[in-house]
Amino acid sequence: MADVKSEFRKVVADALNAFIKETNPETAEVAADSLVVQNPPNPEMGDLGIPMFIYAKALRMGPPQISQEVVKRITDSSIGEILAVGPYVNVKLNKADEGFSILEKINQQKENYGSLNAEGKKPLEGRRVMVEFSSPNTNKPLHLGHLRNDALGESVSRILKAAGAEVYKVDLINNRGVHICKSMLAYKLFHEEKGDTPESLGLKGDHFVGQCYVEFDKWSKEHPEAQEQAEEMLVKWEAGDPEVRKLWEMMNEWTLNGVKATYDRTGVSFDKYYLESDTYLKGKDEIMKGLEKGVFFKADDGSVRIDVTDVVGKGKDEDNHEKVLLRKDGTSVYITQDIGTAISRHDDWAFNQLVYVVASEQNYHFKILFHILKKLGFDWADKLFHLSYGLVNLPSGRMKSREGTIVDADDLIDSLRDDALAAIKERGREEEVGDASEVAEKVALAALHYYLLQATPIKDMLFNPAESLSFNGDTGPYLQYMGARISSILAKAKEAGVKVNSDKDSVSLLTAPEEWELIRALGNFPEVIAKAAENLDPSAVCSYLYDTSKLFSKFYQQCSILNCEDEKLKGARLYLAECTLVVLKRAMDLVLVQFLEEM
DSSP states (O other), X not given: OHHHHHHHHHHHHHHHHHHHHHHOTTSOOOOGGGSOOBOOSSGGGOSEEEEOGGGHHHHTSOHHHHHHHHHHTOOOOTTEEEEEETTEEEEEEOHHHHHHHXXXXXXXXXXXXXXXXXXXXXXXXXXXXXXXXOOOBTTSOOBHHHHHHHHHHHHHHHHHHHTTOEEEEEEEEBOOSHHXXXXXXXXXXXXXXXXXXXXXXXXXXXXXXXXHHHHHHHHHHHOTTHHHHHHHHHHHHHTTOHHHHHHHHHHHHHHHHHHHHHHHHHTOOOSEEEEHHHHTTHHHHHHHHHHHHTSSEXXXXXXXXXXXXXXXXXXXXXXXXXXXXXXXXXXXXHHHHHHHHHHHHHHHSOOSEEEEEEEGGGHHHHHHHHHHHHHTTOGGGGGXXXXXXXXXXXXXTSOOOTTSSSOBHHHHHHHHHHHHHHHHHHTTOHHHHSSHHHHHXXXXXXXXXXXXXXXXXXXXXXOOHHHHTOSSSSSHHHHHHHHHHHXXXXXXXXXXXXXXXXXXXXXXXXXXXXXXXXXXXXXXXXXXHHHHHHHTOTHHHHHHHHHHHHHHHHHHHHSOSTTOSOHHHHHHHHHHHHHHHHHHHHHHHHTTOOOOSOO
């Protein structure tokens, strides 16, 4: 619908400017792209409308009178009948032409449909976007918070790519620090002599290392010296102690193999992994260069700092407007590493936008980081963006994680899969769906991902496993069911020998309100992708999926396909069903909901 909206804006803008020139020549002309296109509340009023309220003051005339004057000056329009409805200029579109155009584009572009705007171009073509997400620690498995992060990062990346951007996905592995040494120390205390490995204990590597971390926590409660021992191990690590480094490498490999298995399971992938152990010293050189240039200063205690008053404002606490970049002993802090990593990334892959997918708890950190990089003179620092998202929790008592406080990702997915499998068995659908366990896994992931993505990123949310698995309502499984339902309709039509009619004469028969509403929704898909990409917000795609699925259900209930007596109309309705499936499959992939042909 983007092209017809663009044409409607132009027609109205030309007429409005003609009226302005006649009556108020001192008033500036109206740009067509400034006009707001809305959907009238009642289809009888028209298919699209443009309000005239904003021009009432300048033209010293009521909006209804303005709309009437505008319509008088539109003598011919190929898009449909233009009419004045109160304060709006509306259009009743030529449904035969517009419907045929929309469905033809879907049929021709197939799985690429939605990427082109009204001008036939990809809206983000030429943009190089790096997306950082996940960023796990190598002392424990991925948890529920990572699942929201991963879903957002992967979905945003797919949406950006669909809009024409060149996308490069990166993952920063936090594999050094005292928290890593805690797991290592616990391994030496409780497992080294026994020669325990993840394989010998039948555990995923990340789960075993996470278990070590829990063991350290319990042990430290009875041994006050535990923290000091972990810090001593970190000093040895930084000094390159061979024994410590060997243990570190082994346990890091265990964790990373386990984490990557979870990535594979959830459909998440990366173009490059960055290791904190490789980047944590890189920022120090830039800090020293900045110190020489006067960007930073050396405090009385010997630490290197930057004044961030411009970012946080003046406060009573001196430290509130000064950020430490190097400690007094010369060691780096976390933001030092991030400075070096950002510079290295731009050197590796010259992006013109870098999106950090990180929880809202780090809002302050990223404000300071971006400020520092601008102060250092990097012109690309203006293209850095923090995609901040809210916290996600489970209902109290629903599940317990291995650590007792954090919900393990694999445990959650396993539980969802088991519940989905039980639902399949209860419905007696094991034979119909093929491999029931495989289908249950896909249903579980659809439930998880869709639930995590349907809320706007910035909102805190409560993940309700039971709600997410429902086959009714705004859920991933409902969308999968709708896709399977359309597939079944198409399969039955093929068995019955019903042929698709995609010619203009046949498509022009699709005039019922339910048919037109669905066609119009399909035509809006390119705008949905463009909006979701620009706002970095997958929830727009989720809303579109649910609304379009409901419109198909309404169409199917009111407009019989296989029992339609008119053969041309039957074929046209089948064509509409085919096109709907193309769009739904495309949109589902953007929000990590796997399509199922049978459920």
